[in-house]
Amino acid sequence: xxxxxxxxxxxxxxxxxxxxxxxxxxxxxxxxxxxxxxxxxxxxxxxxxxxxxxxxxxxxxxxxxxxxxxxxxxxxxxxxxxxxxxxxxxxxxxxxxxxxxxxxxxxxxxxxxxxxxxxxxxxxxxxxxxxxxxxxxxxxxxxxxxxxxxxxxxxxxxxxxxxxxxxxxxxxxxxxxxxxxxxxxxxxxxxxxxxxxxxxxxxxxxxxxxxxxxxxxxxxxxxxxxxxxxxxxxxxxxxxxxxxxxxxxxxxxxxxxxxxxxxxxxxxxx
Amino acid sequence: xxxxxxxxxxxxxxxxxxxxxxxxxxxxxxxxxxxxxxxxxxxxxxxxxxxxxxxxxxxxxxxxxxxxxxxxxxxxxxxxxxxxxxxxxxxxxxxxxxxxxxxxxxxxxx
Amino acid sequence: xxxxxxxxxxxxxxxxxxxxxxxxxxxxxxxxxxxxxxxxxxxxxxxxxxxxxxxxxxxxxxxxxxxxxxxxxxxxxxxxxxxxxxxxxxxxxxxxxxxxxxxxxxxxxxxxxxxxxxxxxxxxxxxxxxxxxxxxxxxxxxxxxxxxx
Numbered sequence: 001x002x003x004x005x006x007x008x009x010x011x012x013x014x015x016x017x018x019x020x021x022x023x024x025x026x027x028x029x030x031x032x033x034x035x036x037x038x039x040x041x042x043x044x045x046x047x048x049x050x051x052x053x054x055x056x057x058x059x060x061x062x063x064x065x066x067x068x069x070x071x072x073x074x075x076x077x078x079x080x081x082x083x084x085x086x087x088x089x090x091x092x093x094x095x096x097x098x099x100x101x102x103x104x105x106x107x108x109x110x111x112x113x114x115x116x117x118x119x120x121x122x123x124x125x126x127x128x129x130x131x132x133x134x135x136x137x138x139x140x141x142x143x144x145x146x147x148x149x150x151x152x153x154x155x156x157x158x159x160x161x162x163x164x165x166x167x168x169x170x171x172x173x174x175x176x177x178x179x180x181x182x183x184x185x186x187x188x189x190x191x192x193x194x195x196x197x198x199x200x201x202x203x204x205x206x207x208x209x210x211x212x213x214x215x216x217x218x219x220x221x222x223x224x225x226x227x228x229x230x231x232x233x234x235x236x237x238x239x240x241x242x243x244x245x246x247x248x249x250x251x252x253x254x255x256x257x258x259x260x261x262x263x264x265x266x267x268x269x270x
Numbered sequence: 271x272x273x274x275x276x277x278x279x280x281x282x283x284x285x286x287x288x289x290x291x292x293x294x295x296x297x298x299x300x301x302x303x304x305x306x307x308x309x310x311x312x313x314x315x316x317x318x319x320x321x322x323x324x325x326x327x328x329x330x331x332x333x334x335x336x337x338x339x340x341x342x343x344x345x346x347x348x349x350x351x352x353x354x355x356x357x358x359x360x361x362x363x364x365x366x367x368x369x370x371x372x373x374x375x376x377x378x379x380x
Numbered sequence: 381x382x383x384x385x386x387x388x389x390x391x392x393x394x395x396x397x398x399x400x401x402x403x404x405x406x407x408x409x410x411x412x413x414x415x416x417x418x419x420x421x422x423x424x425x426x427x428x429x430x431x432x433x434x435x436x437x438x439x440x441x442x443x444x445x446x447x448x449x450x451x452x453x454x455x456x457x458x459x460x461x462x463x464x465x466x467x468x469x470x471x472x473x474x475x476x477x478x479x480x481x482x483x484x485x486x487x488x489x490x491x492x493x494x495x496x497x498x499x500x501x502x503x504x505x506x507x508x509x510x511x512x513x514x515x516x517x518x519x520x521x522x523x524x525x526x527x528x529x
Contacts, residue, residue: 011393096393142492149494198272204274209408210409210500215408218498219495224502230277231483237275284480291473335426367433
């Protein structure tokens with residue numbers, strides 16, 4: 001049976017001063033992912049190994065790790081795709097290590113919250129007591145839906161060279177989400193978010209290294225969102241921006257008769 | 271939108287430098303004789319057109335370079351107050367270099 | 381943007397890659413290393429401008445002082461340095477032009493719903509970068525020929 005060598009980062013708070021690498025041998029199975037390998041180690045070799053995972057299908061974004069020097073979701077990475085039988089797994093860079101492979105994602109969530117990642121409605125009354133839905137065209141939806149697929153896994157933040165040195169930089173995840181909401185016609189928080197992104201440690205510290213989009217496991221392309229945010233801010237600063245029309249509210253549907261008769265219930269109602 | 275305006279200037283000076291550096295090299299190299307000889311250098315410094323080109327080149331180059339340096343330093347998690355000190359320090363350094371660079375041709379040749 | 385500085389980095393083991401990531405951060409592709417090249421050439425050019433202006437100061441010492449410094453700068457080591465400055469200018473100018481366009485969202489295309497296998501906007505437009513690199517190499521070789529002859 002072919003075997004894989006897993007070199008896994010270990011760190012136990014209170015005991016270890018710094019992280020170190022421990023080596024494990026794992027039998028290869030067909031279709032095996034890096035997460036499967038870690039689960040094998042935990043179940044059969046060393047049950048003290050700590051890592052975070054949940055859905056095992058690339059949806060929840062819990063198992064972000066630095067695998068062979070690239071940020072990836074462990075569940076979404078078949079070992080065969082790595083093209084080697086030596087697999088080095090480290091905790092996500094740029095996030096503090098809680099234990100072994102468990103990164104503290106507090107920073108990500110703090111920064112995400114800071115850009116107000118929700119629709120700031122221009123009509124507070126309608127927002128509190130909605131009477132109908134807001135209208136939106138397919139084209140308008142296409143303008144931001146790509147960025148709405150973010151699962152907050154933190155891989156983009158681990159890849160970003162600015163986040164690597166600047167603790168005050170919001171990072172690709174939150175800046176990408178800032179654009180996602182700014183371009184939504186239902187939202188009226190553009191000025192507020194532009195003002196936030198305009199700081200010394202704001203959007204202009206992104207130099208388009210593109211590593212965030214390369215690492216994103218969901219095709220969100222935060223680098224594109226950030227460049228579009230920059231364009232919108234430049235146009236706004238030069239007063240060249242077209243004013244965004246607020247989304248209108250859907251009219252109540254007119255009473256209509258069905259085109260074909262609906263058959264009577266054949267099962268008697270109690 | 272202060273940072274956005276500073277960045278727009280960074281783009282404008284970048285584009286400007288592309289043409290100004292090209293003109294600077296062509297003017298220097300196509301001037302009669304050895305471009306770095308005392309006669310050529312003093313001849314260029316006495317020309318109002320060359321002096322204007324030099325001053326524009328200096329302004330564009332210093333702004334572009336110093337703003338770029340500021341961006342790199344800012345990425346070292348510089349907090350608000352030291353960042354303000356950095357801004358002013360770089361501004362003073364930029365103005366000092368500008369003053370010195372303009373003083374050279376004026377004092378040496380005019 | 382107001383975000384909390386790394387509070388949790390005091391509670392847990394800090395793991396920021398730091399300045400070394402400006403040079404190498406992982407197995408990323410082209411644009412990530414063009415970023416490094418742009419930074420290095422920019423800092424090199426800034427250093428050159430400072431030295432160039434300082435060298436110009438020798439004019440204040442009169443004609444003898446100017447001739448002395450020109451003799452030193454005529455040595456072959458300085459010629460290599462001059463070529464490196466010209467090459468750095470070519471790289472920084474052309475890559476800078478690409479960055480200005482792409483920072484303003486041009487040449488990147490429009491957002492579209494992600495369909496697996498995902499290809500991001502920079503990689504979709506990779507030919508632009510290859511064309512730019514080809515132009516950089518061609519100009520750098522041309523300038524080298526001019527310097528040698």
